[in-house]
Amino acid sequence: CIIEGARLARPGEFTQRAFLKGKLDLAQAESVADLIVAGTRAAQRTALQGLKGGFSAELSVLREQLLQFSALLELELDFSQEDVEFADREKLTALLQQLERSTFSLLESFKLGNAIRNGIAVAIIGKPNAGKSTLLNSLLNENRALVSDIPGTTRDTIEEVLNIEGILFRLIDTAGLRSQTTDVIESAGMERSIEKMRSADLVLYVFDCTQPLEEVIAWQQQAKIEGLNFLLVANKSDLLNGSLQQSDDPALNDAIMIAAKTGQHIKQLTDAMIAKVLTGGLDTEHTIVTNARHFQALQEVHKALLDARHGLAAQLPGDLLALEIRRCLQYLGEITGEITNEDQLDFIFSKFCIGK
Secondary structure, three states: OOOOOOOOOOEOHHHHHHHHOOOOOHHHHHHHHHHHHOOOHHHHHHHHHHHOOHHHHHHHHHHHHHHHHHHHHHHHHHOHHHOOOOOOHHHHHHHHHHHHHHHHHHHHHHHHHHHHHHOEEEEEEEOOOOOHHHHHHHHHOOOOOOOOOOOOOOOOOEEEEEEEOOEEEEEEEOOOOOOOOOOHHHHHHHHHHHHHHHHOOEEEEEEEOOOOOHHHHHHHHHHHHHOOOEEEEEEOHHHOOOOHHHOOOHHHHHOEEOEOOOOEOHHHHHHHHHHHHOOOOOOOOOOOOOOHHHHHHHHHHHHHHHHHHHHHHOOOOHHHHHHHHHHHHHHHHHHHOOOOOHHHHHHHHHOOOEEO
């Protein structure tokens, strides 16, 4: 076969041919790659939804509505000397507002889409000996992290992946936080813990609920100021007489009571983790943006729509409004491949596995 001119297929070549032949648009073609690398049920369902054309159909509706008004605006340019308006400005304003809402909804879905595709970074934070490593082991159902009664046992971060109901959680066990230490290595570990905490999608603040709670309350207040997405995890609840509901501070009423050593209430914690990051639940039947390229293009679409609406309010002439509408159409076309270039296609399909 090689003698006769056969060669190995290039990455993504079969999907690229389907795109070039008009069998798939570019967003659907990218969903093929997403489906191949999907590691969870949620990622598979989202990729299949894109492959079926759900995202493309939504973009097609947006594009069609913009094209109709763009055509009317362009027609006005041919009769500019006669001061004729073919596009009803009130209807165009209403349409732009509707398109802004649709685009904003798609942009908002990217947070969930990115979590589905890349996993959710969860930093496990707390004082030394609060039970952070024990909690990691309990979540993983294996002895992954070294556990001892000696404070400061964990010096560096430990990362593991956990699949909870089809969603990947990237668990990061960190060094314990305390106000002072003379150990240089432990100090460096605490600095890294703070970095992980601030960059995480979700923070689990683990504390020993048998100890005084003043520091927990102070941390909670600071976390709210910093805008952290967090859950308070009250560990060692099996040793507690009474409950945290008896605390003087009602802010701790939402703390999740667990006993990491025995695995008590771990299911309650994992349910809370899912609820915290997937507000409103996981509905992969609706369009969810998972691709960073699509997200960036939609950001540009949203900006152009805002500029067009502001231009309408300022009574800009039709030729300037038409520029903004064409800008929207260009970025929508880049997502579906109606407007593209060879270098862009080569880059997109080079990320596929061989053939496909």
